[in-house]
Amino acid sequence: METQKTRNIGIMAHIDAGKTTTTERILFYTGRSHRLGEVDDGNATMDWMEQEQNRGITITSAATTCYWKDCKINIIDTPGHVDFTAEVERSLRVLDGTVAIFCAVGGVEPQSETVWHQADTYNVPRIAYINKMDRIGADFFAVIEEMKEKFQCEPAVLTLPIGAENNFEGIIDLRTMEERHWNPDSKGSDIETRPIRDSHLEEAARWREVLLDQLTRFSDSLTEKVLDGQEVSAAEINSILREQTIQRALIPVTCGASLRNIGVQLVMDNIVDFLPAPDELPPIEGLHIKKQTNVLFNRSTDESPVALIFKIHHDREAGPMCFVRVYSGSIKAGTAVYNASKKKRERINRLLRMHSNRSESIDVLNAGDIGVIIGFKIAQTGDTIASEGLPVILESMHFPEPVISSAIEPKTLSDRDKLKEVLSLIAQEDPTFFWKEDEETGELIISGMGELHLDVVTTRIKDDYKLAAKMGKQQVSYRESISSPVDHSFSYEKMIGGKVQTARIQFTIAPSEKAAGNRFISKIRPGQVPEEFIRGIEQSVTSAFSSGIRFGYPCIDITFTLTGIDFTPETDSIFAYEAAASMGFDEAAELAGPVLLEPVMKIDIMTPKEYLGEVISGITMRGGLVQQIESRTAIEHIKAQAPLEKMFGYSTSLRSMTQGRGTFAMEFSHFSPK
Secondary structure: OOHHHEEEEEEEEOOOOOHHHHHHHHHHHOOOOOOOOOOOOOOOOOOOOHHHHHHOOOOOOEEEEEEEOOEEEEEEEOOOOHHHHHHHHHHHHHOOEEEEEEEOOOEOOHHHHHHHHHHHHOOOOEEEEEEOOOOOOOOHHHHHHHHHHHHOOOEEEOEEEEOOHHHOOEEEEOOOOEEEEEOHHHOOOOEEEEOOOHHHHHHHHHHHHHHHHHHHOOOHHHHHHHHOOOOOOHHHHHHHHHHHHHOOOOEEEEEOEHHHOEOHHHHHHHHHHHOOOHHHOOOEEEEEOOOOEEEEEOOOOOOOOEEEEEEEEEEOOOEEEEEEEEEEOEEEOOOEEEEOOOOEEEEOOEEEEEEOOEEEEEOEEEOOOEEEEEOOOOOOOOOEEEEOOEOEEEOOOOOOOOOEEEEEEEOOHHHHHHHHHHHHHHHHHOOOOEEEEOOOOOOEEEEEOOHHHHHHHHHHHHHOOOOOEEEOOOEEOOEEEEOOOEEEEEEEEEEEOOEEEEEEEEEEEEEOOOOOOOEEEEOOOOOOOOHHHHHHHHHHHHHHHHHOOOOOOOEOOEEEEEEEEOOOOOOEOHHHHHHHHHHHHHHHHHHOOEEEEEEEEEEEEEEEHHHHHHHHHHHHHOOOEEEEEEEOOOEEEEEEEEEHHHHOOHHHHHHHHOOOOOEEEEEEEEEEEO
C-alpha cells in the first residue's frame, strides 16, 4: 500500500480516560477483532500482558495494524501510568500523529499534561477526543477551556454533545450541520443522520461560526466565501484543517462515549482526514558515523534504508522481537542489514506485522511501516538500522533516571544465575530499568521509575519466566554532588613490576548547573601529551562519578576540568594517570563540600471536594509543599512536591482518607539536598 495511504498513530491519555476501550472499538469497527474487549472484564485485545489484564492498566505499547477508508493505520497503544513513561516516549519517537483522549469529567489530568509535552518534544501533530460524555459531571466545554489554558493550544471544535451524563445521546457535526446518533442494537456500527433540532440550532450555528473564523486565518479564499455569505462545504473545512493540524496550528476536537459505542468512528475518520502520511513530514535527519556530518533522508522507499528500533520484547520461542519503524528505503526478510549504533551486521530471519500479541509474517517493510524483526542478537532499544554504504544513526531517545531501588533474591540459590539472566533481558527491553550486583554484599539490586514499576518487573519474573523471586523493601536512589569549586593537584608514584610509574595532574572540580549532568573538560594543548593519556583520565573520572563521594551513590552535576599535566615520558603511564585522576577526584570532592541529594517528586492529586482538607493535611505531614489547588465541578486538583522517601505507601493512605475515590500520579521533579 502506498505511503500516502498509511497513518502511524499513537493513542495517549491519562490512566482511566478510556484509551484502551476506545482502541478496542477502533479494532472492532475496522473488522480487526470480532468482539468488543472490555478492560474491566480483563479481555481487552490491546492489553495482552497478563498483568495488564489483572491490573486494568496498559503497561507495554502493544502494536496493531487495521484499515479504515482505504488507509492502513498502524496503532501503538501507549500506557497512561506515569511509571511507564519510557513506553510513551519510545512510541512518540516513531509516530507521525497521535490521538489525545481526555475524560469529560477529569479533563486535562496530570499524565495527559506529561504526555502532551512529550509529544511537543517530537513535534507530533495531534487530534483530540473528549470521552466519557455519559459520566456524571461530564463537561465538554470545560475540557476545551482547560486544553487552551494548560497546553497553550488552539482546539478546533468539530462536534457538540447532544445532552450530557445520563442524557448523552449523540453529537452535532459542525461541518455538515447534522445530528448523528449511534444505534445501540448494532453496537454502534449503524449511525443515523438527522436534521439539527430547533432547540440546538442557535448554539450549533454559533460554534460553526467560531470554527470558520479559526480557519479563515489560514485561507484567503475561505475568507472571501464567508464574507460573501456562500456555503462552505465539509470537504473545504477538512482540507484547511488537515494542513493546519499537520503544521500543529490547530487541534481538531470531537466528543463521544466509547463504552456506549458513541463517537468512535468520527475519531477514525479524523485519523485519516487530519493526521499526516509518513511522506508529508519533513525529511529525517541522521548523523553519518564515519564523516560525522548530518545527512537528510526523504521518507521514500527509493532512499537507502534507515530504521529505528523503538522497543524490544523477549519471546520465549522467537527470542528478541525488535519493534522497528522504517523511515526510508526498505528492509527484507532473509537479508543482512547494518546496525549503525553497534557498527555490526545483523541478519533478519523473519519480519512480522503485529496485532497485539498475535502476528503475521511479511516479506518486506517499506518506508513508513512499523513491524517486528526476528533474528537480531545484539540490538538494543534506540539502535539505528542502516546500510554499510551510508551508515547513519538517528537521534537517540532520552529517558529519566530511576529513582527507586530494591534488593531482589531468588527463592533458591541455584536460580541466582537464571535470575541475573532474566534481569538482563528485562533491562534490554526497558531502558528505565537497571540492575547491578553489589560488589561488597553480592546483593542483586534493581532500580526503576516507581513502586508500580518494580512491582510489575517482579511479577513478570514470576509469571513470564516462571522464576520465584523475592523483592526486599523498596529504597530511594540518592545522588551525591558538591557545593563549592576546588582547585587541586595530585601526584601518583608506585613501583610496579620493578619499574616506577608516575603521574602528576592539576584540575578543578566545580558544581554544574542543576540537571546539567557531569562533564569532563580538558584544557591540555593538543600534542602536549599522548591522546590516550587524556582518554584514560576521562574514563577514570567518569568511573569516579559513578562511584560517589561518601555514600557510594552516583554523582550528578559536577564539572571536572583538567588544567595541567607534568609529563615525564620515561616514567609516566596510562595506568598511573588513571589512578591519579581517580584518587585525586576523591580527595578534591571531600574538600568541595559534598552533599547528599534526594529525589523530589511532582505530585498531582485528584480528590472529591469533601476530602480536600484531609488530603492537604496528609501531604503536608509527609514533608510535601502544596503549590496549587484547582477547583472543578466535583473534584479538587492539588499540585504538590514532596520527597520520594516520604511517599512510600501513599496510594493506600489516599484511598483510605477518600473512601477509595482519590487518585494521584507522581513523577520525578529534581534532586534536592537531603
